[in-house]
Amino acid sequence: MSLRLSFYGGAGKVTGSNFLIEGEKGKVLVDCGIEQGNDFAVEEVYGPFPYDVTTIDALVVTHAHLDHVGRIPKLVRDGFKGKIFMTPATRDLAALILLDSSHILAEEAARLGRQPLYDANDVEGAFALVETLDYHTEKEIAPGLSAYLRNTGHILGSASVRIRDGEGTSIALTGDIGNSPSPLLPDWEPIPDADALVMESTYGDKLHGKDDRNLLLKERLQSAVKRGGAILIPAFSMERTQLMLYELSNFFADGSLPKIPVFLDSPLAIHVTEVYEKWGMTYFKPETEDEMKREGSIFEFPFLTKTLSREDSRSIEKSPNPKIIIAGAGMSHGGRIGGWETRYLPDPATTLFMVGYQAPGTPGRRMMEGASSVRIAGADVKIKATIEKLEGWSAHADRDQLMQFAEAALKEKRPKIIFTAHGEPAAERFLAQRIHDYLGGNAIVPEYGETWEITKDSVKKV
């Protein structure tokens, strides 16, 4: 008996994470993502899937980021009729993210003069097929194939997936591995029992240097408050925003920061934070759960205002400086933050914090690189503000953490092969080389469309 593993995304192409596992009788997909940013228009994303979707029994989803869930509604629209498995938290987050992205896709499609990839109805159709699966619960999800999820500490509800056949041959996929330790989530769990392992390698060749990230954030915020202007934090809606709210609430509680107004100005981030509140007692680390029990909420504080409507959002301007505005998009490439940047970046009293990855070509990247002006919503905006770039807030494991993950995986039942995927090619190669050189593991960088056959004692490309 053998399992076959094929790479249809998250390897050498821009379509997002997508893996096919075939047993003797059943067929399972793991993740069905779309790349974020400017790649929505790419032909592969809009085109047919490279396999017959009607023959797939089930889809397992690792976590709610778009590059892992973004093409699920299209999969269903194209004829997939199986069950979709994910943790309850991933279900709630993915529903928000996919609805939000369906609006962005509609705008994108109108601009390109083509049909949107999917609409709100397709999202609804997809969620009708969802069945939740908790961590540490083995479940048969297709004829002869079972799934088992473990925490990866990446975002709320994130999981690695192990798929196993009746004889115990298994393939595990990490999804994204978290930047543990996190103040919210438990550390990632090792995967000691896979015959083949697919590992993410986003930061396969980079270090975060996050030793004193809290102290640095606190000091820079104190300076920003002294500067007296608006304090802008462009933030991704999931995990980064909640981390910022959590740290801010601590800084206010211990008196590190004076009581200045904070605005969470992003409908998506507001709803995502509600999901974090809802599932915190199930998914957070024990000490954080204790904190929730003691304090009620760990993301709320008395002078935090959540501005859901456009009207409420506009009223932020009337609030005197200094004030903190947290809004999407995380790379200043859309969303409400653009309006605040247009308004406040020309003011030398303003401080803008960068706490996330800034992709090449985005306004955030240009600001990070010291541009004196930036183009936002079709207009040039002069930058007189102080730009603070803070490292260490990524939700991904860095180079050394990924090596620790690989080492833990290799410890007990040595996987016969580790595939380094879901990274830039250089990062994937670097990680594979190090796993080989330092851990003696058999690591390779898979290519798009490749199929590998895994048995209990062998592995070969077919």
Ligand SMILES: [Zn+2]
């Ligand atoms: Zn992710």
